[in-house]
Amino acid sequence: MSRRVPRSPRYLDLEITSRCNLACTYCYFLDNPGVVYADLPTAAWLDLFDEFAACRVLHLSFCGGEPLWRDDFAELVDGVVARQMRFDLLTNGSLLTPELARHLRASRRCDMVQVSLDGSHAASHETLRSRGSFAPALAAIELLQSLQLPVTVRVTIHPGNIEDLPDLARLLLDDLGLPSFSTNAASPLGDRDKYPPTALLGAAQRLRAMQLLAELDRRYPGRILANAGPLAEWKTFHAMEAARLAGQPIPGRGRLVGCGCVFDRMAVRADGAYTPCVMLPQCVLGQAGQESLVDVWQNADLLQRMRQRVDIPLSRFAECHGCPWLESCTGNCPGIAYSLLGEIDRPSPSACLQRFVRESAAAGRAFEFSP
Amino acid sequence: MVATPVIALQSRIAINPGLVLRIEADDYALLFDPDSGRVQILNETAVDIWQRLDGCKTLAEVLAELRHGYDASDADIEAQLLELMQTLFALGAIEVREPV
Numbered sequence: 001m002s003r004r005v006p007r008s009p010r011y012l013d014l015e016i017t018s019r020c021n022l023a024c025t026y027c028y029f030l031d032n033p034g035v036v037y038a039d040l041p042t043a044a045w046l047d048l049f050d051e052f053a054a055c056r057v058l059h060l061s062f063c064g065g066e067p068l069w070r071d072d073f074a075e076l077v078d079g080v081v082a083r084q085m086r087f088d089l090l091t092n093g094s095l096l097t098p099e100l101a102r103h104l105r106a107s108r109r110c111d112m113v114q115v116s117l118d119g120s121h122a123a124s125h126e127t128l129r130s131r132g133s134f135a136p137a138l139a140a141i142e143l144l145q146s147l148q149l150p151v152t153v154r155v156t157i158h159p160g161n162i163e164d165l166p167d168l169a170r171l172l173l174d175d176l177g178l179p180s181f182s183t184n185a186a187s188p189l190g191d192r193d194k195y196p197p198t199a200l201l202g203a204a205q206r207l208r209a210m211q212l213l214a215e216l217d218r219r220y221p222g223r224i225l226a227n228a229g230p231l232a233e234w235k236t237f238h239a240m241e242a243a244r245l246a247g248q249p250i251p252g253r254g255r256l257v258g259c260g261c262v263f264d265r266m267a268v269r270a271d272g273a274y275t276p277c278v279m280l281p282q283c284v285l286g287q288a289g290q291e292s293l294v295d296v297w298q299n300a301d302l303l304q305r306m307r308q309r310v311d312i313p314l315s316r317f318a319e320c321h322g323c324p325w326l327e328s329c330t331g332n333c334p335g336i337a338y339s340l341l342g343e344i345d346r347p348s349p350s351a352c353l354q355r356f357v358r359e360s361a362a363a364g365r366a367f368e369f370s371p
Numbered sequence: 372m373v374a375t376p377v378i379a380l381q382s383r384i385a386i387n388p389g390l391v392l393r394i395e396a397d398d399y400a401l402l403f404d405p406d407s408g409r410v411q412i413l414n415e416t417a418v419d420i421w422q423r424l425d426g427c428k429t430l431a432e433v434l435a436e437l438r439h440g441y442d443a444s445d446a447d448i449e450a451q452l453l454e455l456m457q458t459l460f461a462l463g464a465i466e467v468r469e470p471v
Binding site: 004006007010084085 | 389391392
C-alpha cells in the first residue's frame with residue numbers, strides 16, 4: 001500500500017526553545033539529559049523561514065519548551081507573515097502580555113493559540129505544574145478571547161486531575177464558552193525512566209478517566225476532542241469492538257498505520273535538528289541550515305522507513321497473536337513505541353486494547369464495552 | 372459592488388502575488404492564500420496555465436502556447452482556459468488587466 005508524499009512538508013512543528021519558565025513534572029524537557037539547550041538565534045530561524053517559504057511550507061507551529069520564553073517571539077511572528085506562511089502557538093499562557101496578544105491578532109496569520117490548562121482550580125492545575133501557573137493560564141485564555149483570537153485548551157490528564165475533569169469541562173465550555181478543548185495524557189516521551197508514577201496513568205486510572213470523559217462527551221457532544229489519551233482510546237476501543245462483533249474489520253487497519261504525520265509534516269528542534277515529529281526528539285534526521293529541508297524530507301532513511309510502516313502487518317508481531325481486534329488496530333503511535341520499546345517498527349503497547357483489557361482486569365477494574 | 376469583468380482572449384491576466392502556489396506532485400498543486408488560510412487544489416493543466424499568467428501576455432497568447440502541449444481541440448482548450456479564469460477570478464486569485 002503506498003501513500004503519496006508531497007515534495008516538501010506542508011507543516012513544520014518548531015520547538016523554538018527548549019527552555020520554559022515552568023517546571024512541569026511530565027514535561028519532556030524537564031531534567032532530561034537528552035535535551036540540548038542550545039536554542040537557535042533569531043537570525044538563524046529567519047534564515048530557515050526563508051528556506052521553508054522557498055519550499056512552500058504552508059504552516060508553522062511554534063512550540064517548545066515555552067515559545068514565549070523567547071524575547072524575539074514577535075520578530076519570529078513577523079518573519080512568518082513576511083514569508084507568506086501561517087502559524088499557531090502552543091503555550092502555557094503565563095508569559096502572554098496584552099501587547100503580544102495584540103501582535104498575534106494584528107498578524108492576521110494566527111490559526112490558533114493553544115493554552116495548556118490541567119485543572120479547574122489552582123490546586124488541580126498545579127499538581128504537576130509549577131505553583132502559581134493557574135491564574136496566568138486562565139488570564140491568557142480570557143485575554144485571547146477578548147481579542148477574538150482563536151483559542152483552545154489542551155488538558156493533559158494525569159492521576160492527579162482525573163476527578164476534576166467534570167469541573168474543568170464546565171469551566172472551559174460553560175463558563176468561558178470555548179467551542180471545544182482537547183485532551184491527552186502524559187506519556188513517556190523520549191525517556192520513560194524520568195517519569196514518576198504520579199505523572200503516568202495506570203490501568204485503573206485510565207479506565208476511570210475514560211468513563212468520566214465518555215460521560216462528558218455525551219453532555220458536550222463534539223466539544224471534547226482527543227487524538228490520543230483516554231477519550232481517544234475509549235472511542236477507538238469501542239469502534240474496534242463494534243467492528244469485531246460485526247465481523248467487519250475497520251478498513252485500512254491491521255497494519256502499522258497509526259501515524260500519518262510523516263506524510264505531511266516534520267519537526268525542528270530548538271537546536272535546529274530535523275526530527276520526524278516532536279514525539280521523536282531523539283531521532284535526528286539532519287541539521288537545519290546545513291542540510292536542505294527538501295533533501296531531508298525526501299531522503300532521510302528514518303523518514304522513508306516510517307512511511308513504509310504502513311505495509312507492515314500486525315500479524316508479524318508475537319504480542320499481537322491471538323488478538324481479536326488485530327484487523328481493526330492501527331499499531332498506534334510510533335513515537336511512544338520508540339520511547340517504550342526502542343523500536344519504531346513495532347506496535348505501541350500504550351494504546352493496545354488487548355493489553356488494556358488484561359491490565360485493567362489485573363487492577364481489579366475490568367474494562368467493559370458500553371452500549 | 373465591483374463589476375465582474377469580461378474575461379476574453381484579449382485580456383491580460385496577472386496572478387495575485389499574495390497567493391502561494393505549492394506544487395505537491397507532478398499532477399497537482401495547492402493554491403494557498405496565507406491571509407485567509409484557504410487552499411484550492413489545481414490540477415496539472417491549471418498549474419501549467421497559472422505559471423503562464425504574467426500580466427503581460429494576453430489569453431490569446433497563452434492559448435497559442437497551450438495548443439502545442441495538449442491533445443485537445445482549440446475550442447476545448449479555449450473553453451477550459453476561460454472557465455478556469457472565471458473560477459480563479461471568483462477566488463480573488465487573478466487580476467484582469469484589460470479589457471474590463
